[in-house]
Amino acid sequence: MTDVSRDEYMAVAASREIRDGDTAFIGTGLPMVAAYLAKATHAPRVNLVFESGIIDPQPVDLATGVGDYRLVHGSTKVAGTFYALSLLQQGKVDIGFLGTATATIASHFVNTDATKKHRETNDRHREILARQTEILHELKSVNERLGAIEKRR
Numbered sequence: 001m002t003d004v005s006r007d008e009y010m011a012v013a014a015s016r017e018i019r020d021g022d023t024a025f026i027g028t029g030l031p032m033v034a035a036y037l038a039k040a041t042h043a044p045r046v047n048l049v050f051e052s053g054i055i056d057p058q059p060v061d062l063a064t065g066v067g068d069y070r071l072v073h074g075s076t077k078v079a080g081t082f083y084a085l086s087l088l089q090q091g092k093v094d095i096g097f098l099g100t101a102t103a104t105i106a107s108h109f110v111n112t113d114a115t116k117k118h119r120e121t122n123d124r125h126r127e128i129l130a131r132q133t134e135i136l137h138e139l140k141s142v143n144e145r146l147g148a149i150e151k152r153r
């Protein structure tokens with residue numbers, strides 16, 4: 001089992017903490033991967049509250065971050081960060097995961113040409129999305145392998 005990375009273990013472990021029907025507060029990065037994995041494997045009715053205030057989305061494609069507009073598709077509400085945090089304060093969230101987001105993409109551009117920045121940002125988003133899709137498929141496999149090991153115990 002040495003082919004499983006720490007990030008994969010963390011994402012699988014976090015996903016297993018999410019129960020079907022929970023309301024889960026989700027941040028960018030591994031928390032998103034864990035939430036996607038939970039929804040795809042054992043918690044299809046989890047209500048995802050993204051820290052950006054997008055509530056229970058049904059995206060067609062994986063989002064690259066909590067503010068990605070792909071999350072708006074099928075969402076029950078788009079309300080903003082203040083609203084999402086107020087749900088925490090009111091005790092309406094069962095479980096939450098926050099991660100360290102990839103550094104703000106726009107902050108890494110030094111070229112002042114707006115068109116080039118836009119193109120580079122879109123390219124980076126596509127790279128992140130492709131990697132998240134790969135990770136999700138890998139994690140489904142890791143989840144199955146870890147489940148098989150647990151059954152043997």
